[in-house]
Amino acid sequence: MAREDARLRERRGHDRLRAEGGGPVHQLVFTDRVIATLVILRFQLPHAALALFYGVDRSTITRAVHEIRPLLAARGFAVPGEEGLRLHTLADVFAYAAAKGVELRLDDTEVRVRRPKANRPGRRAFVSGKMRQNTKKATVVTDEKGRTLWAGAIRPGRMHDQTAVKSEGIEDLLEQYPQVKAKVDAGYRGLAKRFPGQVQAPPKKPGKDASAEETAAWETARKRQSSERICVEHANAEHKQWRPLQRYIGRREHYDETHLAIAGLVSDRTAER
Template structure:
């Protein structure tokens, strides 16, 4: 089979997978596609969200092209594209998107997508974030939990120990979303994206949709079946 034939098939299938959304375990036929769907599901099911950002290295724009510096990440010092991931306590993907150049801050991106409005409309929804979303935690202290600031050097030793313990607990509660981002990076296109940057959003959403579908199927297989028990009871 020629390479052009495979590339054409990929171009046809990729947008279909990207538009399908993310599967939810134990909810056949339910797909989450937008932040509105995410917060409605979290509010109805009482799910505590874990929010984190991730970035993937991309090709450097050609010299002289406008907006060349927009992809330079302040953290990695490379040309990257960032996305935002939201998972539940078991590391299952509930939302992945907010695709933006690497120079845009995580909090700025999610605010642009309207996450603050969703917290206002859904006051029962709670989330855990890292220090990159501290402004969001300051605005919604009863809903968004972020690590506390480091005590000053002159603070008592007990405050430093309490701060370390709090950060440890916060990290343990958020490690599931870190594992979710790591699962995406097992796919070669998201280790270092070498294609056109214009197609990254579709590629990312297609892969996250496949990962969420696999996680949902895995959770369904692990769920114990009650059919044998009911059959034995009927026989007795």
């Protein structure tokens, strides 16, 4: 409730004029509000449909989602074998990996979002060069078993994968924690060049004039690196079992909270593996 009061105060720009306790009361108890939010995050049901199930107005469900979703997004990510400990930032992940000797896996995932209206500034920023659609992308970090440790660096789809994670300060963290190693795909080859002892990217494909032995060696090394990195792809697939991350039809300004809330809930399950 304190978070909701702060949000409302920021929106109106001044303290509340009506005494505390005034105004409409909640028709749903806290438990029902949490359940309604989880159902919408899992299945992306229309708010009006869920309101019909509960016998309330559509605005009641919308209000519940706007209250509970930020709390779920702020929970952070569960740590395997460390009950009560949660990771909130990329720095937390590197500190954990350095302390426990965990080798990280990095990858990005893209989700289609609504196209901005015509003649809006920055309209092309959401057009993904890979998907040729309006998307938002997020960076996902897992351990060797594909357990989600962090999701973030959520940026418009036009931004390059490496640029997005650089904006979160990953280069400084790699310098600060030289013992932390990571496996990435070809989209992060620049990081692998700068930190060759820490970041491993797929080997470059040999030229057309390469011998058969060189091509076979490259194919073997590429498959080996891919099989060691594939667990982060499986983690992305677990996230996309939740309907909003298959194709997001809500407002773009709420996408970041939705993605973080879902990734945090998935990490609770994967941490038990």
